[in-house]
Amino acid sequence: MTNLLWLLPVLPAAGFAINGLLALAGSRRGEGPDRGIVGFLAVLFPVLSFLLTVALWWNLSEATEMVRGQSELLGVKLQAPAFAQTMGDWIRVGDLSISFGFRFDKLTGIMLLFVTGIGSLIHLYSIGYMANDRGFARYMAYLNLFLANMVVLVLGDGPVVTFLGWEGVGLCSYLLIGFWHHDESNGSAATKAFLVNRVGDLGFLVGVFLLWQIMGPGSSLTYEAISAWFRDPAHLQQLAMPGVATLLTLSTVFLFVGCTGKSAQIPLLTWLPDAMAGPTPVSALIHAATMVTSGVFLLARMADVFVAAPFTLHLIAWVGALTAAWAAVTGLFQHDIKKVLAYSTVSQLGFMFLAAGVGAFDAGLFHVFTHAFFKAVLFLGAGSVIHALSGEQDIRRMGGLVRKLPVTFAAMFAGWYAIVGLPLGAGFWSKDMILERVYVHGGIGLYAIALGSAVVTAVYMTRMMILVFWSPSRVDHEVAHHIHESPPSMQIPLWILGVGALSVGFLWADMIHLDWFSRQLSDVVGAAQASLAGDAPGHGPSPWLLASFGVTAAVVGILVAFGLFRSGYFRENGREPMDYRARWWMLAFDGLHTLVGIWPATVVSWVLDTWIQPLLMGLLRIFAWLVEVAGSTLRLLQRSRLRTNMALSVLGLALLLLFLARELL
């Protein structure tokens, strides 16, 4: 089974190749290649990948059970099994030897299950959503390529292989955000996403370099090696030395910068709202469920490294909390349904980072998992609404759709229920797990910010639901005639994900002692978490109490939203009163980027253009002048008079003679 790991990324990549070729081949025809074939292939390969993942997961579970039984028998803690496949040597320079390989353990398995699973569903959804688009085949090709890169990212056996996928998904994000490239603003949004990501990638790379420095040359830079190194007590002493500790902090901070870039945390978060320029399924897949969670995934993968750098963990926790709060407030002022969801994603990602920052990696990952479901269903539902309203995205011109789009409403209701954290929904279990851990390990300050964010989350999500579904219709008359429910290809994923949003929470319902999820991850992150605070969740206040705080927060938020709506604060027509303030709030980070990034670049380019360029041209001219002078001088040796020319030649000969006979003279 192990040597089939390579199929996991190769299957979607094959889909990319085939669909890409079909797209190229059909580019001359007016309609493009046949949508049936392209759609079928585009969904086939991800589904195959998903099935293979399930098979691998099954095998791994069996193997894990066997090992667990053996370790109980022997009384020793045996290492958890994992499937690993090395494809061959990749980079070999001096001391550095990195091989290209894949590793499938429980963490990878969970990530891949929902990446390929939700990925397949969204591919299916896209068939319906993009049915009338001229670039259908190209879209499917890009989507397949994205999936392939995401698989590589998750499946890689070391940070360098992961980086390959990391960059790849960034590229696909660019390609898909700017998919409708004839509109220049889409291209700018794509470029912005790519560039901001790039800054993060630089951080990632520097972090890896520094990590290699710390671990010493000769390490193979696989996750296995890294974890082993950082768990070794002998090395912990080494890490206590001030120089090494600083290096480790720097390394982890840089790695975290990479995570902020990919997962849109402060300060690299401005690209995600702009990324909504792409098609809605893209937003669902890339910017909600999968790519943006890579940052959290990386933190969990390298948990052993991060727990050795407490400063960085504090930083991560605070950045996560502040991002959650900031994005939640910003989401309150958005008119575009997709932008609301985008800021919601940023906010929820903040929660995940907050969890990682207080050492609750498994809680963070659980939220990744549940968030994938409910955010995907919210986005797909939004897509369904947009599709039904013939492209309308402004929630001020929606309303009253609860009767007209029942299926969509049901799905989005499930997603809404989950995200605000109402009891027994998926978000209830995962978000409250995080809040509980934050309370116990993170202190009151972080908890307060997190709880506040939860309240605001409830407010803006409810606002969205009200304005889209429950409020009287403000839909344009022309559009209202064409309102129709989505085709089956779009409905099936909505159904599946909607059910998921309500049910997957039970994979780890701690309070009723269902902890399947955390058991899966115990082998991967358990050691790291144990090495942090030794508090068992039993200490501190009762989880039921904290859970009730969470539910209260949700209910408060819902009531606030309804109250604001009743009092007419969300004025349906015309501008809302908080508009201008909202704009300033939103532009804060763009301004920061301009200040830090664009102005210095402009200054530097001006300096180069005005001073360095003429200097270099001058140098070149000097060289040219020198050559000219040399040439003209040498030309004097060629005379027009026969005898002078001969004389000079013979003179040269005479001098040569002198030189050759110099010792004898």
Next chain:
Amino acid sequence: MIEQVYFAIFAVVALCCALGVLVSRHPIQGAMSLIGVMVALSGIYSLMASPFLATLQILVYAGAIMMLVVFVIMVLNSAKDSSTPRFDLHACVGVVPALVVGAVICRLVWAWHALDGNRVQEALAKEPAARGTVEAISKVLFGGRETSGWAILFLAVGLLLLTAIVGAVLLAKRRLDKPPATPAPSHGGHA
């Protein structure tokens, strides 16, 4: 001892005539001076036990080659060219390499003499060098029973002379369609 005197005379004549070639205006003067050099050199050859070569020098070099040169000078009758100034700036450039080469050669010879001169002198005192009589030279040239000597080269040189004759005839042939250049002194003086 008498050798030295003869040598001195011949050397002085040769030098003076060579300088004469250098400073003369008219080609005929130069040619005459050159003949003087060759005759002097012939004398030196005979001083150095090469009678055959000395004879050949007079016969061929002074007698045939220079005669040819004089002949052509008189055919062309380019008296006007001798009105050009003899030595100008460009001449100085030409003198320098000559001086350098001459100095180097003399110095090298002197160095050899300092190094090896005595040994050679003593060796020669014991067994003098061979005289270059016709017999001796022809033995070397044509070889004996065992070797063929320089015979082939000799024949090759003959061939060379033949080629030269043919070439010269071709080069100097008057084109029947082109009118001959009139060597009239109507061209103005040129710098």
Next chain:
Amino acid sequence: MIFLPTQSLILAGVLFAIGLATVLVKRNLFFVLMGVELMLNAANLSFVAWSRTFTGSAGLDGQVAPLFSIAVAAAEACVGLAMLLAIFRSKETLDTDRFDRMKE
């Protein structure tokens, strides 16, 4: 006491220098040819002088060389003069300073 070969060699060197100077200094083509002849003569003299430094019949080879040199000089003078004639016919002058068609 400098003996004969050395003196001859020095004389040969001087004659060679003078011949070289003649070639490089004079404007008349005839003089160029005569300078070349002078150089060849100097070379012959040096051959003979060197052959004189060998004892016995070993030096006779050095006297065969001038023989060939003279023959070749004859051929060369012949062809050279023919060329001179041809040049004179086309250029109307024998002044080498006037042969500057390749000048810019």
